[in-house]
Amino acid sequence: MSLQQRRTALKDRIPGGTDGRRMLWIALVDKSGNGLWAATAALYFTYVTGLSAAQVGILVAVSAGIGIAGAPLAGRVADRLPLTRVLIAMQLQRAVAALALLTTDNYTLLIAFSAVGSLGDRAANVLTKLYAARIAGPDRVRYQAVSRTVANIGFALGGLAAASALGIGTTLAYQALVVGSALPSLGAALLTLRCAEAPSPTRIVTGSASRVCDANPETTAKPASPWRDPTYLFYTASESVLFLHDAVFKVGLPLWIVHATDAPHGLAPLLLVLNSVMVVTLQIPLARFGGTTKAARRLLVPLAAVFAAGALAMSLSAVAGGRTTIAALVAASIVLTLAEILHATASWELSLALAPDDAQGAYLGVHGLAQAAQRSVGPLVMTAVIATGPVGWALLGAGLAATCLAQSRLVRDHLPGPALSVAPVTVSHQ
Structure with a gap:
């Protein structure tokens, strides 16, 4: 070639x-x-x-x-x-x-x-x-x-x-x-x-004039509001919990290494590099496991197990010592990075599949609050986990796993059939 x-x-x-x-x-x-x-x-x-x-x-x-x-x-x-x-x-x-x-x-x-x-x-x-x-x-x-x-x-x-x-x-x-x-x-x-x-489900884009007008000018119904959609609001709330994987790597892992294990402090930045390298190399290949709406929902069940396994490895890192501790921390970083990648894949698809075509922007805007909330609350959660010790990581893993399963059940009966991002729109050339 x-x-x-x-x-x-x-x-x-x-x-x-x-x-x-x-x-x-x-x-x-x-x-x-x-x-x-x-x-x-x-x-x-x-x-x-x-x-x-x-x-x-x-x-x-x-x-x-x-x-x-x-x-x-x-x-x-x-x-x-x-x-x-x-x-x-x-x-x-x-x-x-x-x-x-x-x-x-x-x-x-x-x-x-x-x-x-x-x-x-x-x-x-x-x-x-x-x-x-x-x-x-x-x-x-x-x-x-x-x-x-x-x-x-x-x-x-x-x-x-x-x-x-x-x-x-x-x-x-x-x-x-x-x-x-x-x-x-x-x-x-x-x-x-x-x-x-x-192309937008709610507008017609005209070619030469580059004008944008209402795709359904005769429609008087107001677009759906995510603030009046309890399913989407509960979904977003559950997302703020699952996004805690971000706080684990930015706050929890470094502090845990320093305060709860005998691992060398220099291991923390190396594990962050490992996280970045894995995301860069694996995000695209693993995306195929959530390529459809149904596949994204099914991904939540193994994601629950991955979260639990990663948190358990973090707990074990404080129980053991020496090389065993380092091995447990490396294993936890690998598994939790996989959880991060799988969650990102499922989250992208489900956050859009649950949104009506005429209000995708408004719904994605509300979904964006999940990450923002996690950035504010996540460090506090990590502090509490570290203060609790190995039990804290076990409880966090159980909570994340339970949230995955609850989210799967929540969205199961509210997902549309075909998972197309954009409804057909009319493009005219003047």
């Missing part, structure tokens, strides 16, 4: 056509900025603006709390306005908010600018997922797997770039990193300008 044939075959394997491939580049560029800022933020606020550790903690907590509103607001707006234009606005908002940090060391303004950036970040996450669902159709799970892999690579590249510059340690270097974190958002906005508007 020639090089050109290989390139063509690779393109054919990515759903969404040209715009799908463009959105992957956008994800790579955008997440590199996120990785850069994640590695820079605390140090910038400490050494450049002169905030104390407590002030930095409050700033992060408040901005993240306000940012939670970004997901439902953006989702609702995206059901009414062209999605790409809303996404560009959020990308520009994040860039402006980052650059605004350079203009002041006033604590109130720093919180305000950080909150604006956080709101834009949460909104952009929902909008990119919605765009992917609309352009990839029934292949949305595979596309999201590719997108998550690319995003992880971009985040890692941003972190590496920050690490190489942080060694300089000067004010100018920190300020340059802030500018560097804003530029990918600007680049993502420019790339998004080249993306065609995704």
